[in-house]
Amino acid sequence: MGKPTGFIDYQREEAKERDHLTRLKDWGEYQGRLTDEQLKTEGARCMNCSIPFCHTGIDINNQVSGCPLNNLIPEWNDLVYKERFEEALDRLLMTNNFPEFTGRVCPAPCEGACTVSINDDAVGIKNIERAIIDRGFEEGYITARIPKRRTGKKVAIIGSGPSGLSAADELNQQGHNVTIFEKADRAGGLLMYGIPTMKLEKAIVERRIKLLTEEGIIFKLNTDVGKDVLPEDLKRDFDSVIVCTGAETPRDLNIQGRELTGIHFAMDYLTKQTKSYLDEKDTPLSAAGKNVVVIGGGDTGADCVATAIRQGAKNVRQLAITPAFPNTRAEGNDWPSYPNVFREDYAHKEAKMIFKREVREFLTETHAFIDNGEGHVQALFTRKVEEISTETGVRFEKVDRGDDVIPADLVILAIGFVGPKRPLLERFGVELKNNRIDAEYQDFRTNVKNVFAAGDARRGPSLIVWAIQEGREVAKAVNAYLTSEKIEQYA
Known part of the structure; x- marks a missing residue:
């Protein structure tokens, strides 16, 4: 001390x-x-x-x-x-x-x-x-750590997000030959395309990928497992396979008017902006000059607000069905639990500077999307709600005289994710439970021989620290499997 x-x-x-x-x-x-x-x-x-x-x-x-x-x-x-x-x-x-x-x-x-x-x-x-x-x-303290020996064992990792990268790093240092398969044109998963550059500059991600490559990890980019490479080939050619594809399936809002153009998922929107920035091209999905409504009150929604502002949006509003957190810890949210308190994110500070108001609106439910007569969204029909606590959880009920019509040329859905994409897992024959890959923590084995799973694909949408932690832990399990030692020895 x-x-x-x-x-x-x-x-x-x-x-x-x-x-x-x-x-x-x-x-x-x-x-x-x-x-x-x-x-x-x-x-x-x-x-x-x-x-x-x-x-x-x-x-x-x-x-x-x-x-x-x-x-x-x-x-x-x-x-x-x-x-x-x-x-x-x-x-x-x-x-x-x-x-x-x-x-x-x-x-x-x-x-x-x-x-x-x-x-x-x-x-x-x-x-x-x-x-x-x-x-x-x-200061040059960090240099490539080249493993002094190789075991001859080969590991395939599907997905180059934080869980896949940390698993690859650990297994490579154990001396195994690791190949990461990534469907995008750049490695990093959500680190590369899901988090805007103003929070994480992509040179930071690329620097780490370069270091991992120097240390012996092979990256196969533009390779969509299930299309460009077959799961059965990976199971045949590698001693072990780890599925780290994340929880990529976005939660949708299936209400009247959802089929209208101009409504997009947050990850599609953020990915297009980051890719256009890196490729030095105009984005095909811009908020310039538009009334933008972001549905969803979390960090991803805030990133969409900040992105829309930089693209030159005419106006931005962010809607959340949940109430605003209190300014201090509420009863039942005592230390050392995570403090659910009201915060002003970087995006909301920026929005106040531009629009001179708070852009967030709480306890607001989007009830329908309104057509402009040509198949494109022009507004949202919203309702104010109140949160009702019940024995089984909470529900939201409409408040009288809380209806509103909000102009919107561009709507971004940032209401979370429901689990991994199914087609690849079905090709592998991997079983799911509660929309997640069925693999026990610390064991990480799926029902398919030599196939493991970790990260959001296994535990559901979560924090980056959990993704890295699961990558480290699945590496212990796979190393134990490859060396025929008990997993408990590495727990």
């Missing part, structure tokens, strides 16, 4: 954001990095608790509390305070394969479980994590 009274002496330090009006003119990352002095101060705020809940990764009320990767947070906080950055990097990389991703896009359940946050602002764990890994790359 670098400074015993640090959490009393210092207030939380925030990384400086780029000027709102300036950053809206480009697609660069909106957030900067803490200075060395700020890092030292923030590291000093860590209490070095006797029981550091920040890295427990336990489930409370169906939400993760603390880091599922069990990052050694108090240890590297202390090392940063003492300006021993290379040692801090070593401790960070012991548990997290890709801190440059989590330090940018993870919602930081670690901070919600920080002991300081009981009475004050949490330690800025996420900002410290990002600074450690960025400095590691900049």
